[in-house]
Amino acid sequence: MNTALTWADHRIVDREDGAVVYGVEDVSLFSLDREARDVLARWRLVEPLVVENTPEPDRSVLEDFRTARLLVPAGTTSRVPRVEPGTVPLSTLVLEVAQACNLRCTYCYADGGTYGGPTRLLSPETARRAARFLVDASGDLPEVTLVLFGGEPLLNLPAIRAAVDEAEARATDAGKTVRFSLTTNGTLLSRENVAFLREHRVSVSVSLDGPPAIHDANRPGPDGRGSYSRAVAGLALLLDGAPGPVAARVTLPPAQWDRVPEVFDHLAGLGVHEVGIAPASPTTPDLLPTPQQEDRLLAGFSEMARRFCAAARAGQVLPFSNLLDLLARIHVGATRVAPCGAGLGYLAADTEGRLFLCHRLVGNDGFHAGDVGQGARPDRIRTCLAALAAPRKETCTACWARSLCRGGCHYDNHQRENVLGLSPGGNCGFIRRWIQLGLEVYGDLQREETRWLLSRLGTRAAC
Amino acid sequence: MSNKKTIQALNEKAKAIEALADGETETVRALQDGPPGMPAGCTTVFDTGWETNPRPTYPVGNCQASARDFHGCAGDCWWPAQTPDGLTNHPDMDQQCPNVARDWRKMKYD
Numbered sequence: 001m002n003t004a005l006t007w008a009d010h011r012i013v014d015r016e017d018g019a020v021v022y023g024v025e026d027v028s029l030f031s032l033d034r035e036a037r038d039v040l041a042r043w044r045l046v047e048p049l050v051v052e053n054t055p056e057p058d059r060s061v062l063e064d065f066r067t068a069r070l071l072v073p074a075g076t077t078s079r080v081p082r083v084e085p086g087t088v089p090l091s092t093l094v095l096e097v098a099q100a101c102n103l104r105c106t107y108c109y110a111d112g113g114t115y116g117g118p119t120r121l122l123s124p125e126t127a128r129r130a131a132r133f134l135v136d137a138s139g140d141l142p143e144v145t146l147v148l149f150g151g152e153p154l155l156n157l158p159a160i161r162a163a164v165d166e167a168e169a170r171a172t173d174a175g176k177t178v179r180f181s182l183t184t185n186g187t188l189l190s191r192e193n194v195a196f197l198r199e200h201r202v203s204v205s206v207s208l209d210g211p212p213a214i215h216d217a218n219r220p221g222p223d224g225r226g227s228y229s230r231a232v233a234g235l236a237l238l239l240d241g242a243p244g245p246v247a248a249r250v251t252l253p254p255a256q257w258d259r260v261p262e263v264f265d266h267l268a269g270l271g272v273h274e275v276g277i278a279p280a281s282p283t284t285p286d287l288l289p290t291p292q293q294e295d296r297l298l299a300g301f302s303e304m305a306r307r308f309c310a311a312a313r314a315g316q317v318l319p320f321s322n323l324l325d326l327l328a329r330i331h332v333g334a335t336r337v338a339p340c341g342a343g344l345g346y347l348a349a350d351t352e353g354r355l356f357l358c359h360r361l362v363g364n365d366g367f368h369a370g371d372v373g374q375g376a377r378p379d380r381i382r383t384c385l386a387a388l389a390a391p392r393k394e395t396c397t398a399c400w401a402r403s404l405c406r407g408g409c410h411y412d413n414h415q416r417e418n419v420l421g422l423s424p425g426g427n428c429g430f431i432r433r434w435i436q437l438g439l440e441v442y443g444d445l446q447r448e449e450t451r452w453l454l455s456r457l458g459t460r461a462a463c
Numbered sequence: 464m465s466n467k468k469t470i471q472a473l474n475e476k477a478k479a480i481e482a483l484a485d486g487e488t489e490t491v492r493a494l495q496d497g498p499p500g501m502p503a504g505c506t507t508v509f510d511t512g513w514e515t516n517p518r519p520t521y522p523v524g525n526c527q528a529s530a531r532d533f534h535g536c537a538g539d540c541w542w543p544a545q546t547p548d549g550l551t552n553h554p555d556m557d558q559q560c561p562n563v564a565r566d567w568r569k570m571k572y573d
Binding site for chain 1: 468469470471472473474475476477479480481484
């Protein structure tokens, strides 16, 4: 069958002994030995290519490229499957337990925890309604997740207790299990509420930004005093006999992007089990990074990647969430159909029980999509997602990182494009460099002495 | 695949893609290049794909299975799925099995 073939969209990461090739459409990774790398170089620009008409030994290598679907029949096109809102069962609901906070973090996207408007707390009745909505909207899913969020959720223990109690009862009735997670600034943790969180197996992330100078500058209280010592005291209660992992969630504004390794080291030194570092969202123009700041962040992440590989060779996992999550996605090779689950299995409810696409878009009327009493509105979700995706359609189609990215954070994009008036794609360069780093690290981990880590990544991806 | 592996699957997706191709190159051939024509080979029993309808009637050039469905829709024996190949491998299918939905167990194919 002398089929005319073309090269599938791919990206080459050259290495000393050959190369790693990334199949853009499939999220597939293949290593090439030197011979295959040479064959690729010789034939890469020949299109259409009829393998049967090529001379040996190149021909059998080209057959291998065909098997790997890096050579595909000419005219092969691929379409991203469309996921229709309303057809995806709800798996995660983020509950704004308190639209209030006892801190005033400098980079807060939620306007001091309130998401705009006055301070308010979720009532226990609405908490129960929201918990029932989650279980009832979860279709055939055997497991659902309720995220207790804010503001600072521990400001409203009655609603937390009501939500947890109702979700457990409703899930038991429906033959499902419910998992809880909570993100806190740590300052209000006490022996009592830690005992409650353990009793209900709530997994906890504590927002911590690193050494006292950085943390206190970023996360002061209303009086301007830093919150480091109170947060770390709360963390100690959580870590004391912790039944499960405790994660630290770091947010850094661009001015601190050169401090990634020291932030990580400090938090790992405090005994947290995992550290995730998020660049602050550009809620205001002064939080927009310069290219130099992006370079520094990448340099910090690269340094973490180098240390991750060194730790892996010594039989250890460096608990840097960002890289672990990226590597897990690369390991499985699942292609995304949307950048995240917002509106597609994932929703957030505010203190009034109004539903929004995601926790970050809470309070923004443009992304209001139903309420916990009457359910989500697929028509609204569809309109919102289409509007969010529209400005990136063409650039995403041509981008090699598309199958792992699908457009980036809705909130960040909305903020950059609709609020700050920037042109689309401002974050793309950074995302591509980060994914490229992940591909390089994954290629590196293929050595004999680090291969044990790969199956662990598979386990993580399944979580 | 060549005997000497010059290309190695690294991640799980790549392994899945290689597994898809296992044996493919030995057993499956595209039988038809260019415009629709006559069948040029045999097919597995439940393969809906390769052989074309040899009758000079509608739907010209469609695969046998879809041609069967097309005509089957006219009667009371419509089978909205892949059907046994009644032209080559199971010519007596309609006798064994006048109503596919009811009588499919009587068909003695593997």
